[in-house]
Amino acid sequence: xxxxxxxxxxxxxxxxxxxxxxxxxxxxxxxxxxxxxxxxxxxxxxxxxxxxxxxxxxxxxxxxxxxxxxxxxxxxxxxxxxxxxxxxxxxxxxxxxxxxxxxxxxxxxxxxxxxxxxxxxxxxxxxxxxxxxxxxxxxxxxxxxxxxxxxxxxxxxxxxxxxxxxxxxxxxxxxxxxxxxxxxxxxxxxxxxxxxxxxxxxxxxxxxxxxxxxxxxxxxxxxxxxxxxxxxxxxxxxxxxxxxxxxxxxxxxxxxxxxxxxxxxxxxxxxxxxxxxxxxxxxxxxxxxxxxxxxxx
Amino acid sequence: xxxxxxxxxxxxxxxxxxxxxxxxxxxxxxxxxxxxxxxxxxxxxxxxxxxxxxxxxxxxxxxxxxxxxxxxxxxxxxxxxxxxxxxxxxxxxxxxxxxxxxxxxxxxxxxxxxxxxxxxxxxxxxxxxxxxxxxxxxxxxxxxxxxxxxxxxxxxxxxxxxxxxxxxxxxxxxxxxxxxxxxxxxxxxxxxxxxxxxxxxxxxxxxxxxxxxxxxxxxxxxxxxxxxxxxxxxxxxxxxxxxxxxxxxxxxxxxxxxxx
Numbered sequence: 001x002x003x004x005x006x007x008x009x010x011x012x013x014x015x016x017x018x019x020x021x022x023x024x025x026x027x028x029x030x031x032x033x034x035x036x037x038x039x040x041x042x043x044x045x046x047x048x049x050x051x052x053x054x055x056x057x058x059x060x061x062x063x064x065x066x067x068x069x070x071x072x073x074x075x076x077x078x079x080x081x082x083x084x085x086x087x088x089x090x091x092x093x094x095x096x097x098x099x100x101x102x103x104x105x106x107x108x109x110x111x112x113x114x115x116x117x118x119x120x121x122x123x124x125x126x127x128x129x130x131x132x133x134x135x136x137x138x139x140x141x142x143x144x145x146x147x148x149x150x151x152x153x154x155x156x157x158x159x160x161x162x163x164x165x166x167x168x169x170x171x172x173x174x175x176x177x178x179x180x181x182x183x184x185x186x187x188x189x190x191x192x193x194x195x196x197x198x199x200x201x202x203x204x205x206x207x208x209x210x211x212x213x214x215x216x217x218x219x220x221x222x223x224x225x226x227x228x229x230x231x232x233x234x235x236x237x238x239x240x241x242x243x244x245x246x247x248x249x250x251x252x253x254x255x256x257x258x259x260x261x262x263x264x265x266x267x268x269x270x271x272x273x274x275x276x277x278x279x280x281x282x283x284x285x286x287x288x289x290x291x292x293x294x295x296x297x
Numbered sequence: 298x299x300x301x302x303x304x305x306x307x308x309x310x311x312x313x314x315x316x317x318x319x320x321x322x323x324x325x326x327x328x329x330x331x332x333x334x335x336x337x338x339x340x341x342x343x344x345x346x347x348x349x350x351x352x353x354x355x356x357x358x359x360x361x362x363x364x365x366x367x368x369x370x371x372x373x374x375x376x377x378x379x380x381x382x383x384x385x386x387x388x389x390x391x392x393x394x395x396x397x398x399x400x401x402x403x404x405x406x407x408x409x410x411x412x413x414x415x416x417x418x419x420x421x422x423x424x425x426x427x428x429x430x431x432x433x434x435x436x437x438x439x440x441x442x443x444x445x446x447x448x449x450x451x452x453x454x455x456x457x458x459x460x461x462x463x464x465x466x467x468x469x470x471x472x473x474x475x476x477x478x479x480x481x482x483x484x485x486x487x488x489x490x491x492x493x494x495x496x497x498x499x500x501x502x503x504x505x506x507x508x509x510x511x512x513x514x515x516x517x518x519x520x521x522x523x524x525x526x527x528x529x530x531x532x533x534x535x536x537x538x539x540x541x542x543x544x545x546x547x548x549x550x551x552x553x554x555x556x557x
């Protein structure tokens with residue numbers, strides 16, 4: 001499902017990648033940028049959080065002429081008067097203008113890195129409205145936004161996620177190298193699809209997906225053997241039994257098992273079994289007819 | 298300066314490879330020893346350092362640095378160190394006893410919408426001046442002790458984040474230097490403030506490449522070990538592989554050890 005996100009053809013797609021400090025979603029974002037570039041689409045990045053060279057690194061160098069970085073990283077608030085695009089310029093008209101300056105004939109993809117930065121400087125309601133205008137405006141085919149989940153209140157997260165047609169939440173996985181992506185996609189028909197996928201992204205931005213390895217034991221085993229450290233090696237003791245050892249082990253009777261032999265030993269009236277010897281003396285008032293007379297029945 | 302910490306972080310004063318945003322934080326413990334460590338570390342490495350002291354006075358840092366084998370007075374006279382005596386000046390600004398220049402630098406104490414633009418401009422000018430004077434090979438470093446004090450002075454989390462963003466953009470990206478900041482997060486304080494300092498910490502951990510988190514031991518007080526440090530390499534852009542490790546430390550002997 002992760003790899004199909006970019007495939008939609010209808011205009012106005014909006015994808016949000018939600019991440020936390022533990023696992024950055026920026027690499028997944030770069031993967032989509034790379035895919036879009038390879039498809040020959042112009043990619044416009046509103047870069048607030050990382051410098052251009054960092055986002056550019058490892059992208060397909062043959063398609064970089066389609067890559068447009070609108071630098072809002074060095075001067076997002078206009079303090080040093082270095083950049084033409086600041087966070088205050090973020091609005092549907094502002095962004096559309098920006099795209100038209102370097103417009104290509106082909107469809108274009110808008111990447112916002114990140115929505116968190118914009119939400120910090122604008123009212124969330126305004127951000128949602130402007131995003132919606134951008135989608136309907138028709139100047140971009142798709143919008144990708146990175147959103148840091150742990151920095152916002154639930155309401156803001158919800159509002160932005162409702163706007164998106166695809167929400168991908170990435171979290172670090174338990175298995176080394178693999179991260180978990182929870183994708184929920186809303187179709188135009190209203191159908192909602194959800195999927196949990198385990199994925200890795202290598203240095204050169206190739207994506208490999210494992211579908212839920214913990215469901216089938218085999219995939220899990222594969223993942224374990226792939227990981228470099230094998231806990232079974234270099235043990236100071238023996239984990240497995242040989243045939244002889246197994247036979248010897250099976251012969252040993254366990255101490256608290258009630259075997260046939262034990263049972264008969266307990267039931268047989270051996271010589272040492274207890275018996276009550278009682279001789280009544282003169283003081284005992286023993287009634288032959290009612291031996292239980294002394295009991296208070 | 299802690300040799301063992303340097304070896305864990307795989308760096309030394311002769312070879313400052315790690316450049317970027319380093320975040321120090323503490324919780325129920327005191328991480329100021331790391332501030333002293335980094336101050337003396339970068340001065341020994343010959344970097345140009347701008348130090349914003351919001352928690353202690355110059356004489357305090359100077360006394361501690363002396364024990365770590367660095368002379369702050371000399372460094373300041375040489376021009377290697379720019380020390381912003383924010384603790385004393387803030388008080389003076391509040392009481393209207395300061396010069397205009399200082400009042401401008403600390404305008405966040407007075408202006409209706411506190412922002413740290415003036416402070417950033419001062420930092421960036423002072424580091425750039427040094428660039429012109431000293432040999433340009435030395436890297437610029439900004440150390441702030443500590444950011445959560447700004448929150449108590451009425452600056453919003455957003456304004457602090459804007460400040461760190463600008464510092465990062467100008468010092469780390471443009472000048473290839475480093476920024477070291479400390480954020481305190483304590484449970485004892487009232488809830489609102491604590492919430493904002495943990496918000497700040499959370500947001501800053503998105504920006505940093507290396508995070509050192511000092512905590513008390515979960516098992517409680519111990520005579521032999523003062524606490525634990527979680528070292529988290531987040532990696533910058535290209536290498537996303539992040540790595541977390543926990544070490545126990547003892548301050549007096551500068552010991553760092555693997556738990557257990």
